[in-house]
Amino acid sequence: MSALVSCLQGLVNIFFSGRYRVEGDSMLPSLAHRESVLVVRTRFRWNWLRRGDVVVFERPGGAGGIYIKRVVGLPGEDLRVAGGRVYLDGQQLEERYVQGAAVSEGRDSAEGRDSAEGRDSAEGRDSAEGRESREWFNGPDEYFLMGDNRADSNDSRAFGPVSAGLIKGRAWFRCWPPRLWRPIGRI
DSSP, X not given: OHHHHHHHXXXXXXXXXXXXXXXXXXXTTTSOTTOEEEEEOOOSGGXXXXXXXXXXXXXXXXXXXXXXXXXXXXXXOEEEEETTEEEETTEEOOOGGGTTOOOOOOOEEETTOOOSSSSOOGGGOOOTTSOOEEEEEOOTTEEEEEOSSGGGOOSHHHHOOEEGGGEEEEEEEEEESGGGOEEOOOO
């Protein structure tokens, strides 16, 4: 019996990366501070990332911390952020999940660790009024990740595209609090 349990646990560990707690308000209104999500690994072909997926990843540059953000830009895409809007290869991206996001305290990470600064760096952030415009190009294995609460998110605007190797997995199920149990779908 214990061998069977060990086998099942091993299979679960192959496919699932674990449970992560959202720390911060950067994913409002989709995910709130202290909600928990189950994460499925993305190393399998059937689970490749698509635009709109919510992912858990390590911050690039060895700055430490685990973050949770939404996939906005895919490998090989040109991306521009201007006036609070995202443009992919020159076309504005429709982002229903961003509407109604609130500005908050600046906590921004997953798994109980704060981000390096807790706020966006001015260097990578676009202004709501459109005075700044930033452009990025995603390499062949890079993703551009942004929080749904753009006014309060430390994301790829600050640290650039994220290599696929730093992505721990796709958030697929909200598991805490129990009243909010449900799958996290693509948008």
